[in-house]
Amino acid sequence: MSPTEPADPSKPGAPHLLPVSRGARAVVHALxxxxxxxxxxxxxxxxxxxxxxxxxxxxxxxxQAQARxxxxxxxxxxxxxxxxxxxxxxxDLQNALGERDEEISGLRADVAFYERFVGATAQRRGLAVHExxxxxxxxxxxxFTATLTxxxxxxxxxxxxxxxxxxxxxxxRLETLDWPRLRQQPNADGMAFSFKYFQQLxxxxxxxxxxxxxxxxxxxxxxxxxxxxxxxxxAEATATxxxxxxxxxxxxx
Numbered sequence: 001m002s003p004t005e006p007a008d009p010s011k012p013g014a015p016h017l018l019p020v021s022r023g024a025r026a027v028v029h030a031l032x033x034x035x036x037x038x039x040x041x042x043x044x045x046x047x048x049x050x051x052x053x054x055x056x057x058x059x060x061x062x063x064q065a066q067a068r069x070x071x072x073x074x075x076x077x078x079x080x081x082x083x084x085x086x087x088x089x090x091x092d093l094q095n096a097l098g099e100r101d102e103e104i105s106g107l108r109a110d111v112a113f114y115e116r117f118v119g120a121t122a123q124r125r126g127l128a129v130h131e132x133x134x135x136x137x138x139x140x141x142x143x144f145t146a147t148l149t150x151x152x153x154x155x156x157x158x159x160x161x162x163x164x165x166x167x168x169x170x171x172x173r174l175e176t177l178d179w180p181r182l183r184q185q186p187n188a189d190g191m192a193f194s195f196k197y198f199q200q201l202x203x204x205x206x207x208x209x210x211x212x213x214x215x216x217x218x219x220x221x222x223x224x225x226x227x228x229x230x231x232x233x234x235a236e237a238t239a240t241x242x243x244x245x246x247x248x249x250x251x252x253x
Contacts, residue, residue, distance in 0.1 A: 126152040127160075129218040129230040130198070134237045140207050144237075146218055149198045160222035161190030162201055168213040168234075175211070182206065190221065 131147040163179040180188045182205035213234045220228040
């Protein structure tokens with residue numbers, strides 16, 4: 001037989017191979033899987049044994065962490081309160097600065113007022129109503145402030161009485177309210193004044209219901225001399241703004 005010929009199983013001396021069934025192959029595969037699983041579980045067990053244990057905080061560490069949390073919470077509360085106090089203090093400071101600015105503006109207006117009437121270059125003027133202001137108290141009651149001035153007769157004392165009257169409409173008709181009606185006193189006398197250079201008079205007047213004021217007139221009746229009447233529109237008299245005259249009477253005799 002040549003070397004290239006395949007062996008014939010029927011001939012004497014040839015090797016005999018048994019066929020492998022499907023069941024045998026399944027058993028082999030199952031044994032291989034069991035070996036793989038055993039290897040995996042072995043590696044996992046070795047890792048559990050030799051790997052470092054997870055860090056678990058002790059009771060002391062837990063208490064220390066709780067104390068730290070409380071400390072931080074207290075600090076946050078303190079900082080919040082400090083910020084609130086700072087904001088309030090800043091607001092109070094701004095309000096105080098605003099009040100000082102208004103006060104300075106009023107003082108400058110007072111100085112200008114004094115210079116106009118008692119300064120060396122002041123223009124000489126006789127008895128007059130320098131300013132008349134009205135402020136509402138209720139729907140019908142009004143508070144008035146009249147600033148009287150004169151610098152024509154230096155050193156002379158001006159005495160007399162002040163009365164107001166208000167012109168307006170009610171029910172579609174023109175109407176004038178005299179001093180007794182404004183004061184709600186039938187025999188009301190005027191407010192007395194006595195000064196050398198300037199003086200402020202204050203009082204209350206009451207308007208009737210549904211009366212719409214248009215103009216207010218201040219009447220000065222000096223003890224010696226002619227009567228002085230000065231009129232102001234209601235809008236002018238009720239306009240808001242810093243007073244241009246000092247709050248207290250000045251130069252009174």
